[in-house]
Amino acid sequence: MQKLGPLVVALASVWTLACDPTVELPDGGLNLSLDRGVDPPPPAPQVDSTPALTPYDVFTVKGSAEGRRVLISGTGQDDTGGTQNLNPQVKTLGAGQFCFDLKLPAPGVYTFQLRAYGEENQVGDPLMNPIQVRYDPDAPQLLDLKTCEGVSAAGCSGHVEICDDDEDNDCNGLTDELDPVCRTCDDDPLEPNDSVDAARLLPGVYDDLQICPGNPDYYGIYVRAGERLEVMARFTHAEGDLNLRLFAVDGTTVLLEAVTQDDDEAFTYTATVTGVYALMVYGSEATTNSYQLSLLIQSN
Structure with missing residues (x-):
């Protein structure tokens, strides 16, 4: 019987693999998932600048990402030496943007990691440099920090009205020049007369x-x-x-x-x-x- 040469055997193997639908070809270092209609995993999210030190117990992380969802997870070491394991949060991306308001349970150092997930739940790359922040209530105020709702991260804590930012910084219901702190208007001698039970006035x-x-x-x-x-x-x-x-x-x-x-x-x-x-x-x-x-x- 005539023996088949090694080249013939190799060609026969390739023919069998190509014609048999039950046989899957290995990637061989190539991204063949693109040929099957599956997108590659999304890259790591892009995160806006965050402070390394904050006096507030709400820490806001916002940025942009590709894919369908973004997950953030975090851990912390409080100042008493205890470990704080924070519940992960997931946000569905809207126009490629995300924003998380994270509650810091106690003063200490916290580290956060983010990943994006694709439309087919492909797990994206993590941040190369995780976010780290120290929460210290005695740290200097950061008056320009905003939460996801656009309000001051400080709430009313230690705040006075800023007279030209169109916001109610001290949370008394009065904004800018309407707040007594910002008024350049002097009341007249008949004040106080700010309600219907004001004193009588003679003709x-x-x-x-x-x-x-x-x-x-x-x-x-x-x-x-x-x-x-x-x-x-x-x-x-x-x-x-x-x-x-x-x-x-x-x-x-x-x-x-x-x-x-x-x-x-x-x-x-x-x-x-x-x-x-x-x-x-x-x-x-x-x-x-x-x-x-x-x-x-x-x-x-």
Whole structure:
């Protein structure tokens, strides 16, 4: 019998592998997964700059990545020597961006690792340099740090209002020039009169009154049933628009308003019941202006 040479045997083996669908060819160092329609694993995520030292117990990590999801995991060593194992978090990528707000349970040093996962759950590469941060409540404040929601990482801790950043830094509900810390507007001598239960004002003319941003003026006015109340506020509209509002004796029902876009506001009201009515002089949230107030009560 004639023997087959080694070349013939090799060719026969290749033919068998190529024709047999049950046989899988090895990669041989080539990325054959591309030919089967499977994408390669995503690269390591790109992480925005983070501080190495923070005084806040919320640590925000944001950046961009390829793939479908990003997972972050972390461990920490607190200042008492204890180990802090943090729960991993997973975020689905939106337009290739991710953001994590991580709670640091105790002062200490924390290390975080991130990986991206592909559409077919291919596990991506980890960060070459894991993120490390030290949490120390006594560290200097970092006022420019923002959480994923865009608010200050410091919350209200030790903060005072910053007067030109359009944010409520001290969390008192007042922003920038509306906050008393930032006001350059001086209250008039009739303050405090910031609510409907303000002190009564007798009929007369009152000069050099002042509206400050976000701070309307209220005046109590005693009127008997059947009497006519005449009110005028004199001011220059171009320097800040002011309006008038009259509340009933219950302090909540609005009886009338004067809200023109001209200099001065005025109204006349005939009382139906005897009692203390509340007059409100106000502007927009940012309005400041001086005015003269005239009150006249006449009997019919």
